[in-house]
Amino acid sequence: MITLEELARDLGMKPDELIKESLETFLRHKLKVIESELFLLYRRYGVRDVQEFDRMVQEGKFHEEDAFEDYFKFDNLEAERDLILEYLDKL
Numbered sequence: 001m002i003t004l005e006e007l008a009r010d011l012g013m014k015p016d017e018l019i020k021e022s023l024e025t026f027l028r029h030k031l032k033v034i035e036s037e038l039f040l041l042y043r044r045y046g047v048r049d050v051q052e053f054d055r056m057v058q059e060g061k062f063h064e065e066d067a068f069e070d071y072f073k074f075d076n077l078e079a080e081r082d083l084i085l086e087y088l089d090k091l
Contacts, residue, residue: 024091027084034081041074050074 008015045062047053053074057064 020091024088027088027091031081031084031088034077034084038074038077038081041070041077045070050078 004015004018008018011018013021041053042048045053045056045067047056050071053062053067053071056062057067057071
């Protein structure tokens with residue numbers, strides 16, 4: 001098994017640089033996946049965010065039973081997106 005130090009040395013990097021770049025690449029990839037999923041949900045319901053979706057459910061534009069799972073999916077995806085963005089800002 002290759003070690004972090006070996007890989008960093010072979011790539012001409014410091015281990016800390018390799019870790020930082022790896023984390024940033026991973027987080028950016030994860031962010032794209034989440035944003036794609038959110039885009040599909042936004043498009044399906046014609047909304048811009050979970051608050052607008054919630055308001056439309058409360059106004060009766062969508063049946064709560066039909067949209068129940070998607071509401072939690074919206075909320076979880078938006079929370080995960082926000083967390084990733086916070087971590088990217090810290091890198």
